[in-house]
Amino acid sequence: MTTEIDTTGAEQCPAQGLLKTLSGKWKPEIFRLATEGPLRFNALLRQLPGSSRQSLAVALREMEESGLLTKTLVQQKPLHIEYALSARGASLVAVFRTLENLL
Amino acid sequence: MTTEIDTTGAEQCPAQGLLKTLSGKWKPEIFRLATEGPLRFNALLRQLPGSSRQSLAVALREMEESGLLTKTLVQQKPLHIEYALSARGASLVAVFRTLENLL
DNA sequence: TTCGGTAGTCATGTTTTTTTGACTTCTTGC
DNA sequence: GCAAGAAGTCAAAAAAACATGACTACCGAA
Numbered sequence: 236m237t238t239e240i241d242t243t244g245a246e247q248c249p250a251q252g253l254l255k256t257l258s259g260k261w262k263p264e265i266f267r268l269a270t271e272g273p274l275r276f277n278a279l280l281r282q283l284p285g286s287s288r289q290s291l292a293v294a295l296r297e298m299e300e301s302g303l304l305t306k307t308l309v310q311q312k313p314l315h316i317e318y319a320l321s322a323r324g325a326s327l328v329a330v331f332r333t334l335e336n337l338l
Numbered sequence: 339m340t341t342e343i344d345t346t347g348a349e350q351c352p353a354q355g356l357l358k359t360l361s362g363k364w365k366p367e368i369f370r371l372a373t374e375g376p377l378r379f380n381a382l383l384r385q386l387p388g389s390s391r392q393s394l395a396v397a398l399r400e401m402e403e404s405g406l407l408t409k410t411l412v413q414q415k416p417l418h419i420e421y422a423l424s425a426r427g428a429s430l431v432a433v434f435r436t437l438e439n440l441l
Numbered sequence: 442t443t444c445g446g447t448a449g450t451c452a453t454g455t456t457t458t459t460t461t462g463a464c465t466t467c468t469t470g471c
Numbered sequence: 472g473c474a475a476g477a478a479g480t481c482a483a484a485a486a487a488a489c490a491t492g493a494c495t496a497c498c499g500a501a
Contacts, residue, residue, distance in 0.1 A: 247370055250434040254357070254366050260459070263357045267350055276478050287460045292479060314468060315477055326440050330433060331353040337429045363489070379448050390490045395449060417498065418447055 253327075256301035261286055261294050269304060270328050273317040303327070356430075359404035364389055364397050372407060373431050376422040406430070 257263055261283060268274060268282065279291055295318055298304045303324040307317045320328070360366055364386060371377060371385065382394055398421055401407045406427040410420045423431070 247367070248434070249438045251366050251370070253437060254360055257357055258361050263354050264350070267354065277476080285460090288479070289461085289481085290459055293459095312469090313477065316479095323440075327437075330437055330440065331351070333436070334356060334430075334433055335352045337426070337433065380446080388490085391449070392451090392491085393489055396489095415499095416447060419449095 252301075256298065256303060259290075259294055259297075261290055262298060265291075265294055265298065266303065266324070266327075269318065269320045269324065273319040275315055275317060279318075355404075359401065359406060362393075362397060364393060365401060368394075368397055368401065369406065369427070369430075372421065372423045372427065376420040378418055378420060382421075 257266060264283060265274070265279065268279070276291065276295070279295075280286060280288060283291070295304065295306070299306050299318070302321055304318045305321045307319065309315055309317050360369060367386060368377070368382065371382070377398075379394065379398070382398075383389060383391060386394070398407065398409070402409050402421070405424055407421045408424045410422065412418050412420050
């Protein structure tokens with residue numbers, strides 16, 4: 236591994252970045268499910284047959300890092316974590332609705 | 339190869355399909371370049387260092403199949419093929435501009 | 442007729458992404 | 472204390488995406 240500097244990230248337009256944050260086998264579906272309500276890890280794993288813990292963990296982490304989802308520890312009965320759409324994520328929903336009208 | 343039916347494409351919303359048609363290493367950049375004018379295969383290959391004939395050929399074919407680009411044989415001097423934004427592709431540009439304002 | 446440019450295809454190998462299965466940590470209920 | 476469910480991590484294997492290099496076919500100019 237030759238510590239090289241990555242010059243490939245010379246983004247030409249902001250939309251490129253967004254496409255990356257929604258690229259991958261499960262992210263689009265995770266995003267859509269998030270529009271319907273908060274998500275929990277194990278439930279998501281069951282809702283997405285064929286997926287794996289690993290890829291969901293990575294996808295959720297990256298979507299949180301990119302500001303699409305928020306991760307919250309819910310101080311309730313079985314003490315769990317909730318992934319929910321952030322404000323930024325919610326604003327994307329509106330854009331996607333526009334998209335659907337266009338085709 | 340056991341001719342199985344692919345049930346994984348049970349698209350939940352149109353945006354999913356769009357994300358797929360713009361997923362991959364080169365499609366976003368191809369799309370952006372297409373907004374600046376018609377594209378030609380070999381020129382594109384030169385404009386995208388690190389890409390390959392194979393992956394560009396596949397990307398262009400898929401983008402044409404999904405209705406983002408049009409493929410035209412230009413009856414001129416060196417008789418060549420032009421890939422250009424379709425009407426649908428152009429309408430997407432507007433959506434992406436909206437997106438850029440949102441972040 | 443051979444050369445250079447057009448736009449690809451094909452087989453192979455490498456790189457990246459994803460899945461699989463085992464293991465971890467914390468908390469609650471019994 | 473011990474099992475079960477919460478949310479993961481890790482290494483290894485399998486699958487998918489991508490690159491490389493050789494090859495095809497067509498056209499026009501020298």
